[in-house]
Structure formats: C-alpha cells, structure tokens
Amino acid sequence: MQVKINKNAYIILFLFAALLYANTIPNEYALDDKMTIYKNDFTLQGFRGIKDILTKDSMAGMFGSESHTVVGGRYRPLSLVTFAIEQDLFGGNPHISHFINILLYALSVVLLYKLLFKLLKPDKKQKWWFTVPFFTAILFAAHPLHTDAVANIKGRDEILCFLFCIAAFLHILNYLHTEKIKELLFVFVFYFFAVMSKELAITFLFVIPATVYFFMNHSIKKYLPFMLVIASGAILYLIIRVNVIDSSLSNEANSLLNNPFAEATLSSKYATIFLSLLLYIKLIIVPHPLTWDYYPYHIPLVEFTDWRVILSIIIYVALGTIAVWGWRKKNIYAWAIWVYLATLSITSNLFFTIGAFMSERFLYVSLLGFCVVLANVSVKVLPKYISKKYILFFLAIIVGAYSIKTIDRNTDWKNNLTLFGNDVKISKNSAKGNSSYASELYSLAEKEKDTVKRNKLFKEAIPHFKKAIEIYPNYAEPLVRLGNIYYMMNGDYKTMFEYYIKVLEFNPAAKDVWGNSVGVLEMNVHDVPFELWVWKEYRRLNPAMFDPWFYAGKLYRTYTEKQDSALILLERALQINPDDAKVLKEMGITYGNKGEFDKAQKFLLQAEQKGLRDAELYRFLGVINGINANDKVALEYFEKALELDPQNRMYQQDIAVAKQRLGLK
DSSP: OBOOOOHHHHHHHHHHHHHHTGGGTTOOOOTTHIIIIITOHHHHTGGGGHHHHHHSOTTHHHHGGGGGGSTTOOOOHHHHHHHHHHHHHHSSOHHHHHHHHHHHHHHHHHHHHHHHHHHHOOBTTSOTTSSHHHHHHHHHHHOGGGHHHHSSGGGHHHHHHHHHHHHHHHHHHHHHHHOOHHHHHHHHHHHHHHHHHOGGGGGHHHHHHHHHHHHOOOOHHHHHHHHHHHHHHHHHHHHHHHHHOOSOTTOOOSSTTTOTTTTOOHHHHHHHHHHHHHHHHHHHHSOOSOOSOOOTTSSOOOOTTSHHHHHHHHHHHHHHHHHHHHHHHTOHHHHHHHHHHHHHHTTSSSSSOOSSSOOGGGGTTTTHHHHHHHHHIIIIIGGGTSOHHHHHHHHHHHHHHHHHHHHHHHHHTTSHHHHHHHHTTTSTTOHHHHHHHHHHHHHHHHHOOSHHHHHHHHHHHHHHHHHHHHHOTTOHHHHHHHHHHHHHHHOOHHHHHHHHHHHHHHOTTOHHHHHHHHHHHHHTOOOHHHHHHHHHHHHHHOTTOSHHHHHHHHHHHHHSSOHHHHHHHHHHHHHHOTTOHHHHHHHHHHHHHTTOHHHHHHHHHHHHHTTOOOHHHHHHHHHHHHHTTOHHHHHHHHHHHHHHSTTOHHHHHHHHHHHHHHTOO
16 A cells, blocks of 8 residues: 655755755856856846747857857757846846755755655555655755756756656656546646756656556556657757757767867777766766866777776676666666666767766766665665664765765855866866866956966966866967966067967967957057068968958058058958958058059048048048148148147148148148
8 A cells, every 4th residue: 555645755855955055055157157147148138038048049148150169059948048037037146046946956856756656656664754765865865966957057957857857747647647638738838848948858758658667557558648748849849949950969060179079089989988988877876076077088088998998888788688677577777777878868979979078967867767776775675684774874874975075066166266176176187177277267367456466366377278288289268368378477479479370270260369469469569570470370371361461561561661562461451351441541551652642542532431530541641632732632631630649740740831831820
C-alpha cells in the first residue's frame, strides 16, 4: 500500500534547497550574465525587448549581427524574457535575480520529490524521511555541480527547463490516472515552456516514455496521447527555432574557443570526448575541484592509448550493457543509467560540437541518475546488511559534505574577479580562463585613477595574457590587450603594434586593432618612418581596408616631398570609399603642393560640397583663390578657417594679406 506524501517533506526540501543558495543573494553578475542581462540590448529594454528576444537568436542581444559566430546558434528565449521583466520591475538588480533563481530551484526540488514519490510508490512501512524519493531529492538539492547554474543568474535556463519538464511529467501522470483532456493541455504548455528554456528538454521525448515504461504498466495506446502532445511541443519549438536561427547545430566554427576540437585529429577528438565523459562521472561522485572553465586546454587532447580513455570506454560499455540488460527487467539502475545517458547525450560532443570540452551545468539533470542509485542502494540494499542509523550517518556525511562544498562554491560566484581569480588556479592550461581573468584585471586597471595601483593591476594581468597566447597563439583578445598594456604603462607603441600585427596576420578585420590604431598613430605617435611602416604592414595584411591607404597618403603629403606617392595611396583610398570627403581634401592639398591648382580646387570643392567643415580645407581654398586673384572669395575662406581655429596666427595673417589686397582695413 502506498504511503501518502508527508507535507513536512515539501517544507524541508524547499527550505533546505533555498538555504543552500541563500549566500548567493549578495552576489553580483558574473560570467554569462553579461551576454544575457547587463550587456544584452534586448533584455535591457525590459518589456519592449521581449519581441526581439522571441524573434532573434539568444546571442543577438549581445553580439548583434555577429551572433552567428557562436557555433550552433542559441534559441532559449524564456529565461531572457524573465530577465527583461525583472529589468523593468526591479531595475536590473542582480540580488533580486539571484533570489528568483533560488526560489525556482527550491520549487524544482519539491516537484522532483513529488514526481519520484508517484513513480516509486514507497509503502506504508517506510518512514517518509527514509524513502528513495526523499533521499534522491536531498542529494539532488545538495549536489555542488548545481552551483554552476543556480549561482550564475544566466543558469536559469537550466532551472526552468528542468522545472517545466517535471511539471509536464506530473500532468502526464495525472492524465494517465484520470484521462482528462485538460491535463494534456497542461502537458503541452509546460513542455513547450521547457524547450523554450533550453534544448535539453528534447531529451525528455525519450526520458518521459521510458520512465512510464519502467515504473508503470500501460498499453501502447496509453502512450500515444501524451507522446503526441509533447512531440507537438518539440516540433513547434523546432519550427520557431529554424525560422529564427540561420545556423545549424552541425555547423562547426574554426576558432578554438568556439570549437575545442579545431586542432584535433578525428581520433584525438573522440578520445578526448571519452576522457571528458570519464571526468563527468568523477565529478558526479567527487565534485572537486569545480571550475566554470573547461575550455582548451584545461582538458588536453589525448589519444585512445591513454589509460583514462580506455577506462572510460570500459565504464560506458558496462553502463550501456546494464542499461540494455535492465530494460526488459525494468531495473531501476538501468533506468537511472538511461536518464544519465539520454540527458547528457546532446551536450556530450559525440553528435555535434557544443563549444567546450564539457561543463558542470551539462550535468544539471544527468546527475539525477546517480542520486537515484545512491538513494536506492541506501534504502533498499544496505538495510539488509547494516543498521539504518549507520546508513543515515553515511548519507548525512555525503549530504553534509556536498552542502558545505555548495555553500563555499557559491562565494566564488560573487563576481567575475572572484570567479576568474579562483578558477584560473584550477584551469591553469585554459586559454579562455587565463584571458578572462587578465581581462578583468585589465578592466579594473582602466578605471583606476591611481597610476601605481593601475600599473600593479596591469602587471598582474600580463603573465595570464601571455599564458593564454602560449596556449592559443591566435587568440586576439589577449594579444590586443597585452599590446595596450605596454603602451599604457610605458608608452611603448612599437611593442603594441607588434602585437596588433600578429592579430591581423590571422584576423585581418579585427575591429579592436583598426579602431585603436588610427587614434594612437594620429594623435600620440610622432614617428613618421614607424607610422609609414605600420600602415604598409596593414596594407599587406588587409589591402581592402581604407585606413592604411588614407593615413599613409596623408603622412607622405604632410611630412615628405613624395607627393606622387601620396597621390597613389590617396587614389586607392578614394577607390575604396569614393564618398569620403577627407580623401578629397587630402588629394586637393596634394595637388596644390604639386602646383596643379585647377585639380587641387576641383577636389577641395568636392570635399566642401560633401559637407566637410575643416580649417585646413578652407585655408587652401583661400590660397588657391588668392593665386587666381579672387581675393574676395579668398578672404571668405580665410575667415571660415579662422572661425574654426580662432587662435591660429597663420590664418590671421592670411586674412590681413587678403584685406590689404582688397584695400580693406
């Protein structure tokens, strides 16, 4: 006979789960919160941004038209919708968002307990606190691997996906019991919300019917209604996704940071995947140390001869054998393995590349299988051999250790500096981890007004940037920022441009390089030979860009007698951008320097017609008109030049001469 659910279990589980993460409430934004919340244009618009969230790639709010560069595409709008609502209601307060994450997580633990209670049906002889459902829920709540999702606000997509999958499953059980159509409506709504939260919900197309098969006895006819409903929810999601996202899950990026196997052979790719799968099992059992960063090469590329890979294959073959063997017998351990394998499948890298070797949040649902196995062994197996008090003591140690680890790990997620600073010690060989920590120090240094403190932060960042480059030589971010540091600390512009040129060697269109170069060379570097060398290198690396032709031409015009060389460069710049008034002005002045005044005037007037208001432009037009004896027009141009640059003595003298020639005082 089935024992009724004790309401105290709900309260205990909710409070336990909530208290485990209570210390995240004072935390700030961290890691992917930047992409989804405080640097996401759509989220920041609040309610007004919801339309864009629902109709665009989930990365579009951060990356705009370049969201396609994130391999595979993302369409997980539901969590972003909640962030947008919070933006309007609470002004983007991270503490409120952390609190909401906690409530949703605690609610999901309660619903998990309710679902397991209905499936596993403890009998009356068992105390409610000594049942598989209760122990499973406690272990699931306490497991430190969940910190990667719960302590990071962005991880709400994981929480919502699991929460809505469980809610849909509960209504499926209600339907199987009552056969009421309204239950199927709830199933559709909750499951659709689940897939709109994260693609992981697709795996429940297998998990749900498999679970019904393992724990209930129904004919195939009973499966059809609820399977059609959840399949309809999945199909509707996929139709929307295909229409919103251009890229396919099969697309692989060339960048190592978007495709960790970019430098791997086919053999080493799959060997490394099996190494990652072994590490997943290790982390489920012993969740230490934890890190957000499993990017290359925290996990090294390995071959099938590596003993860890061999061990992984043996373990997974054994798990697969048990899962297949236990299917017909409806064995609970087989079911737990199926849940683990199914929910991990789409993030395992086995079928398509997901952008990192692995991630702790990918085990968010998968570790449920482990929790069920441990709980079942504790409740159903061990009491045959040892006293319950020893079992409870054993479980208390595990839950206590997990809880302490969870609470401690939450503090690492306080902000980017604490998270990156802690985890770079663990993921020492990660290019992304080293660059992320160094970039955080770099950002703090840029805001620091005290030069000594600023330089101290810069110096602390340098070895991490260099480590990132050592691991991944074509990593633009550390190369650019390392160059900037040498310039900002010591004025060493030559070293800066050496780093910039390295970036352009593999990324000729790097925006940071082009954007910074013009300002530094134009305003702060007074070394014409070096400047000309830089622009020559830039032309070699990206001849389609406007700047190296234009600014090199301007340098030749201004500082050398090679006016013909200036014209060749400027003419190429004009071909690239025919409507640029600055080029027209430079060409006009260059022709003037050559004494070809008709051509000079033609280009200068074109520049003026395009709306360029420039003192030098006006002065040269004044000079040419003076040469052509149009002194009145010359005076007008000289006055325009002086208006833009009132302190310029040369312009004052030009006006005096023009007035004298006109007989004016």
